[in-house]
Amino acid sequence: MIDDARTLAVVTLGCKVNQYDTDAVVTQFLDAGYKLVDFQDRADVYLINTCTVTNLGDRKSRQMIRRAHKNNPDAKVVVMGCLAQTTPEDVAALEGVTLVVGTDGRSGIVEEIERLEPWQQRSLVQDILDVATFEDMPSLDFSGRTRATLKIQDGCDQFCTYCRVPFARGPSRSRAPESVLRQVEEILALGYKEIVLTGIHLGLYGADLDPPQSLAQISADIAAIKGLLRLRISSVDPHEITDELIDLVATHPVLCRHMHIPLQSGSDSVLDRMGRNYSRAQFQEIADILRRRIPDVAITTDIMVGFPGETEEDFLQTMQLAEDVGFSKIHVFKYSKRAGTMAATFPDQIEPGQKEDRSKRLIQLGEAMAERFHCSFIGENVAVLVEQMQENQAIGHTDNYVKVTFPASPDVDLVGQIVSVRVLEASADGVQGLVNG
Ligand code: 5AD
Ligand code: SF4
Numbered sequence: 001m002i003d004d005a006r007t008l009a010v011v012t013l014g015c016k017v018n019q020y021d022t023d024a025v026v027t028q029f030l031d032a033g034y035k036l037v038d039f040q041d042r043a044d045v046y047l048i049n050t051c052t053v054t055n056l057g058d059r060k061s062r063q064m065i066r067r068a069h070k071n072n073p074d075a076k077v078v079v080m081g082c083l084a085q086t087t088p089e090d091v092a093a094l095e096g097v098t099l100v101v102g103t104d105g106r107s108g109i110v111e112e113i114e115r116l117e118p119w120q121q122r123s124l125v126q127d128i129l130d131v132a133t134f135e136d137m138p139s140l141d142f143s144g145r146t147r148a149t150l151k152i153q154d155g156c157d158q159f160c161t162y163c164r165v166p167f168a169r170g171p172s173r174s175r176a177p178e179s180v181l182r183q184v185e186e187i188l189a190l191g192y193k194e195i196v197l198t199g200i201h202l203g204l205y206g207a208d209l210d211p212p213q214s215l216a217q218i219s220a221d222i223a224a225i226k227g228l229l230r231l232r233i234s235s236v237d238p239h240e241i242t243d244e245l246i247d248l249v250a251t252h253p254v255l256c257r258h259m260h261i262p263l264q265s266g267s268d269s270v271l272d273r274m275g276r277n278y279s280r281a282q283f284q285e286i287a288d289i290l291r292r293r294i295p296d297v298a299i300t301t302d303i304m305v306g307f308p309g310e311t312e313e314d315f316l317q318t319m320q321l322a323e324d325v326g327f328s329k330i331h332v333f334k335y336s337k338r339a340g341t342m343a344a345t346f347p348d349q350i351e352p353g354q355k356e357d358r359s360k361r362l363i364q365l366g367e368a369m370a371e372r373f374h375c376s377f378i379g380e381n382v383a384v385l386v387e388q389m390q391e392n393q394a395i396g397h398t399d400n401y402v403k404v405t406f407p408a409s410p411d412v413d414l415v416g417q418i419v420s421v422r423v424l425e426a427s428a429d430g431v432q433g434l435v436n437g
Pocket of ligand 1: 053054162163164262264302303304333334335336337338
């Protein structure tokens with residue numbers, strides 16, 4: 001019998017997929033009777049889900065592991081995720097670490113941790129490059145009441161020259177369609193209205209299944225399920241945006257008019273050295289098609305600055321393309337040299353000061369473009385899915401991911417409802433308006 005006074009504290013570094021994995025493991029702990037407490041509190045078990053996409057991810061991950069041990073030196077500490085997968089020995093060498101788990105084999109964590117004493121140690125990390133199937137873990141979503149994340153794919157086969165993720169996540173694996181649809185039903189039964197499909201490389205969804213499937217097909221099947229108001233696709237590489245997918249987003253009312261398409265660079269020579277499979281012209285063409293087919297579409301992106309050999313000219317081409325495409329949000333990453341990747345050996349690594357400067361300029365452009373996008377809705381009515389009520393205000397997003405704030409009485413709980421709002425003001429952050437009618 002498990003003592004229900006046992007407590008678990010959790011922290012997640014990195015991306016949405018990591019957050020999903022954390023939630024799936026937390027679900028197992030809750031099922032076993034554990035209680036979730038704040039990370040600052042004294043807990044019996046600490047779970048740190050690590051990231052290794054940049055040096056900063058590594059550093060923050062190690063910091064949280066040390067903090068867990070400091071918060072309670074007698075606790076059991078579980079370290080899982082991308083940093084644990086790529087450098088299990090280094091993680092195991094940190095003081096207080098009880099269990100090291102990678103990015104697979106997470107279904108038995110609770111039993112494993114129950115067997116171990118705090119001073120013992122075990123590693124469950126296996127060679128991820130040999131893992132061929134999607135680890136199917138159901139997950140409750142702890143982040144809110146309206147929008148749930150659903151992971152349908154893991155891993156990546158692309159090996160971009162800068163990226164450590166394929167080493168951390170292994171080959172592309174897809175969740176079986178039956179499991180995806182079952183998860184959707186469960187999420188809807190919990191009252192969620194919006195689902196965000198995530199994966200490490202979503203565009204590869206279904207290629208490994210028998211019979212093969214596609215992102216467009218599974219999205220259409222999900223969108224057909226009754227009760228789902230919105231389906232958002234988190235990220236698709238440019239060369240994987242098929243006509244079928246564009247058609248679906250353009251025509252299906254449940255599909256959000258929002259595409260996150262990682263650009264990384266607007267310079268052909270940089271794209272080529274990054275090992276990306278598209279040119280700046282191809283990216284622009286896809287963006288043009290999306291704009292033509294999907295009015296008011298939000299196109300968001302990831303861009304990396306300071307890749308080895310990136311000249312001022314290359315960077316200006318990125319700025320120009322970003323401006324021409326008209327992104328509504330840019331996530332800016334400063335290139336980080338990662339051990340084991342091809343680009344780590346490339347000449348002409350860029351000075352930190354230079355990266356910082358380019359990052360600032362691009363962030364500034366991103367904010368200006370966000371503001372421009374938001375301003376285009378002034379005077380229009382937009383449909384807002386309300387996510388939270390704060391004092392006398394309701395806050396939510398449109399399907400094309402504009403954050404909307406409007407006055408609302410705290411007596412009426414609008415969370416989970418779609419409200420029509422007339423936009424009056426806009427900033428880089430979002431828009432404000434009044435309930436329409
Ligand atoms: N340095 C900086 N950013 C990186 N990313 C991936 N690898 C690196 C790296 N070595 C960024 C990419 C990707 C995002 C998730 O992380 O922009 O789209
Ligand atoms: Fe970080 Fe990438 Fe792993 Fe996500 S997949 S946690 S971004 S290294």
